Amino acid sequence: MPQFQDFFINQELKETAKEFGWSSESIECSVKIIEADDWGELKQKINKNRESYDILAFRGGDHELNRKAFSTPKMDVVLHPEKGRKDSGMNHVDAERAAENNVAIGFSLQQVPETGKRQSQILTKWRKNLKLCEKYDTPYIITTEAEKKSEIRRPRDLAAVTKSLGSEGNNPVSKYPDEILKKNLKARKNSSNYSGVEVVE
C-alpha cells in the first residue's frame, strides 16, 4: 500500500487529511516556504533555514530565480514556477538541472482558478512542464496547499489531474514526495549540514 504525501497541507487539518488518505508523516514534518526577490536573499534564506526544516520550498515565478533554485541541491521543491508568467516558467535546461539536483517541481492547486480562461491557461502551462518532467526524469509533486477543510482532496484525485494532463502513475503524490522526505530525514539524522550530502562511514 503506497504512502501518500502532501507537505503543504495546513497542520491544523491533520485529522481530515488522514481521513482522506494522506500519511500523517508528511503533514507533521516541518516545512518552510521561502519567498525572495533576488538571488542574494534566496541564498541567505536557504542557508538560514536548511538545517531547521525537513522540507524547504521556494515560491517560484521569476525565471532567473527559478533556475537558481533548480540548480541548488539544498532546495527540495520549487512551487508553481509558472506563477504570474505568460510562459510556463521553466524550459529543458531547468528541467535537466532540477533532475540533476533532485529538486522537485511543485504543482499547486491554489494557482488554478475554479473555471474559465485562466484555468485553461494554467493547465496548458502545467501540461508543458509535466512533459519536460517526464522527458528529463525530473521529480514533481502536486499539492492542494489546503488551508481549510473544503480545499483538501484525495491523493488519487490529485494524481488524476496530472494523469489527465499527460503524466503517468501516482508518482507526484507517493514516490517523489516520499523520496524527498526520506532523503531529508536521513540527512538530518546524520546531522549533515547539507541536503544532498551523505556521511559515508
Place this chain on the structure above:
Amino acid sequence: MKQIPPAIQESYRYLKFKAHGEEKSIGDVVDAVWDSAIAYMGTEGVSDADIWIIGNKFDKEKQEGVIKVKSRKEDSLRAALTLNNGFEDESFLSVKRVSGSISGLD
C-alpha cells in the same frame, strides 16, 4: 436488439463518490457533476465519456453515490471533480472507491 460482441464493447468504471459539505440532493449532485465535467472536458469530452449518475445508488444520509464512466475517461472525470467542485458553495465531491462493476463497490 442484438448485443454488441464483448470484444468491441467499451469498458466502464464505477466511481463511488462522497459529497462533502452541506447536505445535497441527487439533483444538486447531478448538476454539479455535469457542470464540472463540461467545464473541464468540454461537450465533446463529456459525450465521449458517457457519464451516468446512477440515481437509485444515491444514499442521501451518507451523501454517497455512484457515477458510471468509460474507463479511459476516468482520470479526466476525477480531475474535473478535483478542479471544479460544480456546487455554488464550498461543497465538493471526492472519489472513495473505483471498480469495474457496481457490485465491486460494496
